[in-house]
Amino acid sequence: MLTKTPEQTFFVIDFDSTFTKVEALDVLGEISLVGRPDRDDALNQIKTITDRGMAGELSFTESLELRLKLLRAHRDQLPALIETLSGKISDSFQRNKEFLVENADHIYIVSNGFREFIVPVVASLGIKADHVLANTFVYDEAGNIVDFDRTNPLSANGGKPQVIRSLQLDGEVYVIGDGYTDYEIRESGAAARFYAFTENVLRPRVVEKADFTAPSLDEFLYHNNLSRSQSYPKSRIKVLLLENVHPVAVQLFEQEGFNVEIRKGALDEDELIEAIRDVSILGIRSKTNVTARVLEHANKLMTVGAFCIGTNQIDLTACTERGVAVFNAPYSNTRSVVELAIGEIIMLIRGIVPKSNSMHRGDWDKSAKNSYEVRGKKLGLVGYGNIGTQLSVVAEALGMEVYFYDIVDKLALGNTRKCKTLDELLAVSDIISLHTDGRKENKNLIGEREFGLMKQGVIFLNLSRGHIVDIPALVNAIKQGKVIGTGVDVFPQEPKTNNEEFMSELRDLPNVILTPHIGGSTEEAQANIGNFVPAKLLEYINNGSTYGSVNFPELQLPLLKNSHRLLHIHANVPGILARMNNIFAKYHINIHGQYLKTNEQIGYVITDVAKEYADEVVQELKGIDNTIKFRLLY
Ligand SMILES: NC(=O)C1=CN([C@@H]2O[C@H](COP(=O)(O)OP(=O)(O)OC[C@H]3O[C@@H](n4cnc5c(N)ncnc54)[C@H](O)[C@@H]3O)[C@@H](O)[C@H]2O)C=CC1
Numbered sequence: 001m002l003t004k005t006p007e008q009t010f011f012v013i014d015f016d017s018t019f020t021k022v023e024a025l026d027v028l029g030e031i032s033l034v035g036r037p038d039r040d041d042a043l044n045q046i047k048t049i050t051d052r053g054m055a056g057e058l059s060f061t062e063s064l065e066l067r068l069k070l071l072r073a074h075r076d077q078l079p080a081l082i083e084t085l086s087g088k089i090s091d092s093f094q095r096n097k098e099f100l101v102e103n104a105d106h107i108y109i110v111s112n113g114f115r116e117f118i119v120p121v122v123a124s125l126g127i128k129a130d131h132v133l134a135n136t137f138v139y140d141e142a143g144n145i146v147d148f149d150r151t152n153p154l155s156a157n158g159g160k161p162q163v164i165r166s167l168q169l170d171g172e173v174y175v176i177g178d179g180y181t182d183y184e185i186r187e188s189g190a191a192a193r194f195y196a197f198t199e200n201v202l203r204p205r206v207v208e209k210a211d212f213t214a215p216s217l218d219e220f221l222y223h224n225n226l227s228r229s230q231s232y233p234k235s236r237i238k239v240l241l242l243e244n245v246h247p248v249a250v251q252l253f254e255q256e257g258f259n260v261e262i263r264k265g266a267l268d269e270d271e272l273i274e275a276i277r278d279v280s281i282l283g284i285r286s287k288t289n290v291t292a293r294v295l296e297h298a299n300k301l302m303t304v305g306a307f308c309i310g311t312n313q314i315d316l317t318a319c320t321e322r323g324v325a326v327f328n329a330p331y332s333n334t335r336s337v338v339e340l341a342i343g344e345i346i347m348l349i350r351g352i353v354p355k356s357n358s359m360h361r362g363d364w365d366k367s368a369k370n371s372y373e374v375r376g377k378k379l380g381l382v383g384y385g386n387i388g389t390q391l392s393v394v395a396e397a398l399g400m401e402v403y404f405y406d407i408v409d410k411l412a413l414g415n416t417r418k419c420k421t422l423d424e425l426l427a428v429s430d431i432i433s434l435h436t437d438g439r440k441e442n443k444n445l446i447g448e449r450e451f452g453l454m455k456q457g458v459i460f461l462n463l464s465r466g467h468i469v470d471i472p473a474l475v476n477a478i479k480q481g482k483v484i485g486t487g488v489d490v491f492p493q494e495p496k497t498n499n500e501e502f503m504s505e506l507r508d509l510p511n512v513i514l515t516p517h518i519g520g521s522t523e524e525a526q527a528n529i530g531n532f533v534p535a536k537l538l539e540y541i542n543n544g545s546t547y548g549s550v551n552f553p554e555l556q557l558p559l560l561k562n563s564h565r566l567l568h569i570h571a572n573v574p575g576i577l578a579r580m581n582n583i584f585a586k587y588h589i590n591i592h593g594q595y596l597k598t599n600e601q602i603g604y605v606i607t608d609v610a611k612e613y614a615d616e617v618v619q620e621l622k623g624i625d626n627t628i629k630f631r632l633l634y
């Protein structure tokens, strides 16, 4: 917390890699050296000199001299530099423009860079030109940048403390920067605190020396209890992404300023318990089980994103009881599964797998025996949801007769025929493909009895969930020739990572295509999911919206404007809304908007209120019996 009021505190901010994400002279080099044959070499040299300067191997003046010589820059190139840098302002600075504008009298940019580009870039966030302390270029008559003003203390080592002292600021000085020269201000006594800014670059030597680390400006503002755009700094919110989710998801969370940890494989229950303790947002795919036991240790968990369709790996009831909202991607990979199913059906009905295998052994067996077209064959779909329906459309386009069975009464698309019972579907189909969801009741949905009902020589596919098929029964049916072609993508036990061996009785059986749960693993599907799920999670975190949640009452909320948003999750018992509104009435709170939605387990109440209210309001809302979780957003 600030020991002095903001009026008595001055904020000194570094420019390169702090206010902006980049080092300006590197960017200038990319512009000024365009078309030069030695461009790459010169850019590398510039970077090396910068690093040597930072490591103390060169004096700052020397490093500047050398870099300017290599840059061979011209005054006319500065507008392009300014434009590029303006697009590279650090995210947390952009988010907190209001703070910067409101406190402009107390903010100084102190940099070893150059005023010519710093002033216009920082002006866009309200920083005053006379509060920018930096070097200036010297040009020749033709406008070439040939030198720098050597009388400026910032062109030499130790310049920053010197210029800050010369300002004679009447109050405490807090420095925010990424470099050693920023720490030197504090070391020299010219500042009371140094915050190592690590949003763009983390220099261990600097972090080690800092009084505090600020992964973002939000963190600095939160730490000092100053006005900010985020009620709680995102850098304090930990996101754990498992099972190799697409990099675009990582990028989306990082852009928002979250603290993101990624792991390639799935975690077992004990590993997840260990990893989840301080996690607020968890991202998984199909192999990580989020059990009630895991949730007991997940005190900070707000939301889980299943980067896939199936959510049977998540104990949804336990999540709801604990106020954890779960989201998935119900459509993003459906097309990929459909394409794989169609491909496999054709390969299996033609017996391509054994033919290809014998070719690899050098055998040439050109024959039409047991090879068929799909046209006119009866395809039976068990489960007529998002995948089943798409598959029916594509299969009909190939001339197949499609039948389906679903426990819910579904509209038949095209010429598809609805079967009244599973038995009816099993008996009529030449090819059977499973597309039910993974609910527990579907365990061993297809077993000995069901294989017995199928036609002799049926083709059988399971690309849905492993536990839906009794594997020994399937193995039997294959061995007895009942099933003559099989495609299986999902298994009751799947390896957690690519390093584990796949164990199954289905290995080494004839005309069986085994795939490692990759029905939805295409570049397109994974990129779609990588964008879709974070968007849902961010809407929930930033706005409270639960639209598309698989376990929470769905609320699509308006954007928050000039209000504070109070989010109250409670067990669905009578009287909670009345108790909340009594508290609002007691404290004369002006309500801007209120939204309530319940499901069997919980109620979710969002109240937008005027920004000024007593601290006790939040405490009393949290204290209502049966409250599960409370959050405040602004
Ligand atoms: N192999 C892979 O990589 C992928 C697998 N999947 C899995 O595919 C399956 C289907 O996905 P979607 O079509 O998106 O799901 P969905 O939820 O849209 O459709 C499932 C359908 O199955 C029906 N159903 C449930 N139990 C049934 C039963 N016992 N008998 C008949 N119908 C039943 C439901 O009423 C629903 O219409 C899911 O299990 C999903 O997890 C999804 C994507 C990728």
Ligand SMILES: O=C(O)CCC(=O)C(=O)O
Binding pocket: 285, 286, 287, 307, 308, 309, 310, 311, 333, 517, 520, 521
């Ligand atoms: O890609 C994955 O990890 C799982 C795909 C899947 O089974 C699903 O989307 O339900």
